[in-house]
Amino acid sequence: MAxxxxxxxLAPAATRGRLRSLLLTLPIAVWSLLMFxxxxxxxxxxxxIAATLTALFMTALFFMMMRTGKTYRWRRWFFVSLGLxxxxxxxxxxxxxxxxxxxxxxxxxxxxxxxxxxxxxxxILPAALTRTLVFPGSIAASSHGIAxxxxxxxxxxLVLGKGWCAYACFFGGIEEGMAAIPKRARIRKIDPRWRLLxxxxxxxxxxxxxxxxxxxxxxxxxxxxxxxxYITARNTIxxxxxxxxxxxxxxxxxxxxxxxxxxxxxxxxCPFGAxxxxxxxxxxxxxxxxxxxxxxxxxxxxxxxxxxxxKESIAQxxxxxSCMKCGACVDACPQQAAVWHIKGTExxxxxxxxxxMFLYAAWAVAVMFGGSIxxxxxxxxxxxxx
Amino acid sequence: MAAFVLFSEALALGLASxxxxxxxxxxxxxxxxxxxxxxxxxxxxFLSVFLGARLAGYLLFAAAAWEVGTLVSLPQASRVxxxxxxDVLLAGVLLWYAWSxxxxxxxxxxxxxxxxxxxxxxxxxxxxxxxxLLTGLxxxxxxxxxxxxxxxxxxMTQALLFFVFxxxxxxVWFIPFIGIGCVARNQAVMTVARMTMALIALYYLxxxxxxxxxxxxxxx
Numbered sequence: 056m057a058x059x060x061x062x063x064x065l066a067p068a069a070t071r072g073r074l075r076s077l078l079l080t081l082p083i084a085v086w087s088l089l090m091f092x093x094x095x096x097x098x099x100x101x102x103x104i105a106a107t108l109t110a111l112f113m114t115a116l117f118f119m120m121m122r123t124g125k126t127y128r129w130r131r132w133f134f135v136s137l138g139l140x141x142x143x144x145x146x147x148x149x150x151x152x153x154x155x156x157x158x159x160x161x162x163x164x165x166x167x168x169x170x171x172x173x174x175x176x177x178x179i180l181p182a183a184l185t186r187t188l189v190f191p192g193s194i195a196a197s198s199h200g201i202a203x204x205x206x207x208x209x210x211x212x213l214v215l216g217k218g219w220c221a222y223a224c225f226f227g228g229i230e231e232g233m234a235a236i237p238k239r240a241r242i243r244k245i246d247p248r249w250r251l252l253x254x255x256x257x258x259x260x261x262x263x264x265x266x267x268x269x270x271x272x273x274x275x276x277x278x279x280x281x282x283x284x285y286i287t288a289r290n291t292i293x294x295x296x297x298x299x300x301x302x303x304x305x306x307x308x309x310x311x312x313x314x315x316x317x318x319x320x321x322x323x324x325c326p327f328g329a330x331x332x333x334x335x336x337x338x339x340x341x342x343x344x345x346x347x348x349x350x351x352x353x354x355x356x357x358x359x360x361x362x363x364x365x366k367e368s369i370a371q372x373x374x375x376x377s378c379m380k381c382g383a384c385v386d387a388c389p390q391q392a393a394v395w396h397i398k399g400t401e402x403x404x405x406x407x408x409x410x411x412m413f414l415y416a417a418w419a420v421a422v423m424f425g426g427s428i429x430x431x432x433x434x435x436x437x438x439x440x441x
Numbered sequence: 442m443a444a445f446v447l448f449s450e451a452l453a454l455g456l457a458s459x460x461x462x463x464x465x466x467x468x469x470x471x472x473x474x475x476x477x478x479x480x481x482x483x484x485x486x487f488l489s490v491f492l493g494a495r496l497a498g499y500l501l502f503a504a505a506a507w508e509v510g511t512l513v514s515l516p517q518a519s520r521v522x523x524x525x526x527x528d529v530l531l532a533g534v535l536l537w538y539a540w541s542x543x544x545x546x547x548x549x550x551x552x553x554x555x556x557x558x559x560x561x562x563x564x565x566x567x568x569x570x571x572x573x574l575l576t577g578l579x580x581x582x583x584x585x586x587x588x589x590x591x592x593x594x595x596x597m598t599q600a601l602l603f604f605v606f607x608x609x610x611x612x613v614w615f616i617p618f619i620g621i622g623c624v625a626r627n628q629a630v631m632t633v634a635r636m637t638m639a640l641i642a643l644y645y646l647x648x649x650x651x652x653x654x655x656x657x658x659x660x661x
Binding site: 252256265268291 | 464467
């Protein structure tokens with residue numbers, strides 16, 4: 056069973072006709088047009104080209120999801136593109152504005168860095184005890200800014216739960232791309248206790264953020280500093296910090312995904328992912344295992360990029376709390392026992408309808424956040440080649 | 442009257458510094474308490490030992506502060522070295538603690554032992570004491586302020602009493618930590634707590650090493 060782990064087996068899925076798929080794609084096409092072509096945008100040809108390509112790309116992927124009945128493989132195209140294009144657009148803008156990727160630590164503490172959602176859980180204790188936001192982003196200066204961003208995040212989270220990590224996060228794509236490269240995993244046996252590490256990172260970072268009164272994760276442990284902005288090293292501590300960022304990036308985002316075919320940073324490290332898992336409890340959408348169909352073959356468990364299925368959870372007909380609703384298990388199950396589900400309904404109640412409803416919400420978010428980042432990355436590339 | 446004013450000042454300083462103290466001790470205290478059995482009694486015992494050792498750290502500091510005039514007058518390099526040494530020791534104790542807690546499991550095991558360092562029964566509170574002492578030696582700003590006032594006193598006894606009242610003021614803020622006893626314990630919680638301790642130990646270790654190497658934090 057374990058040897059089958061590493062290649063994603065695709066079960067026959069319910070396919071749709073072209074016309075029906077087109078009709079189902081229409082709302083997303085309209086949403087893409089609204090997002091990328093609202094009045095006053097794209098005054099230069101490069102932006103128009105990038106916006107057109109992105110709108111077509113996002114719409115085409117959704118069409119293929121509707122046509123083939125598969126989710127994971129099409130979502131992965133989007134997600135990997137997002138992961139690869141985000142640093143390109145980000146670094147270009149950073150260098151344009153600041154002239155360097157390096158940000159002095161005092162500017163980070165003063166909140167003069169671009170917005171990032173990863174430190175959101177770190178805000179809670181300092182804000183509760185001192186009414187101070189230790190947020191390393193420019194929106195910290197405005198209570199309206201932080202309130203609207205947190206409000207938007209909360210609204211999306213209530214719908215998507217940890218689906219955020221598969222449809223909105225602009226960091227996970229690089230490791231998902233890395234995990235897709237090898238045909239087989241070199242490391243197949245992973246101690247399940249590693250799944251608990253993100254909770255430990257979350258707890259440690261929340262406590263240290265309170266103790267240091269700074270976003271400790273951004274200062275010490277964020278692997279993505281290696282491909283976004285780093286801390287200007289002016290002494291030994293700065294060198295240690297940047298060394299940690301680079302080592303964590305190489306280990307968790309490059310080497311381990313290649314060796315395990317899993318999203319190792321998300322599965323074993325990301326504190327925001329752990330925090331986001333809590334909201335899977337209240338999100339209306341979930342993936343369930345239909346025990347009447349399940350043959351306990353373990354294909355879904357092996358296909359899951361996030362180790363969100365265990366023998367015990369499958370026996371209970373559920374995914375673990377960390378499930379990010381990427382659809383890999385649903386696509387892989389040869390018995391179609393892994394199904395999309397809306398809480399409060401019967402398990403057998405129209406799983407494809409549940410999938411559709413979830414995907415409309417998730418893809419709308421993907422277009423809104425990811426699409427704009429992809430377009431920005433494309434503009435940067437066009438800037439260099441045209 | 443003068444003594445009353447002085448000790449009221451120490452108490453007020455302690456009360457006002459409480460949030461800074463729980464913020465500073467939280468990273469050490471929370472995961473350590475999470476490796477305890479569920480329930481108020483084990484937590485109260487752990488916290489008592491922790492705070493008792495912290496008081497010992499305070500008194501040690503008060504005696505030293507009075508003896509040398511004030512630790513604030515120490516050269517910057519010496520203070521950094523002192524802090525670096527405390528950080529490295531704290532990291533060592535935390536790592537030892539996290540490692541030794543592997544023998545314990547959650548409340549489902551019905552273990553009557555508290556988390557211990559090493560296997561010996563008589564050393565079971567040594568971890569709490571070591572952590573309390575080392576966090577008590579932390580040179581946080583309110584603590585240094587108290588050190589300055591203690592150093593100004595006419596006798597060492599007064600300096601020590603000043604720190605006792607300062608300690609009482611800060612300790613009030615630690616009482617809510619007993620509430621962690623309400624968190625249900627299982628193997629997952631214990632593992633997360635141990636991993637958290639190890640991560641926090643690594644933080645203190647890297648900070649301590651950087652300080653011992655004689656560098657100033659962030660170039661200040």
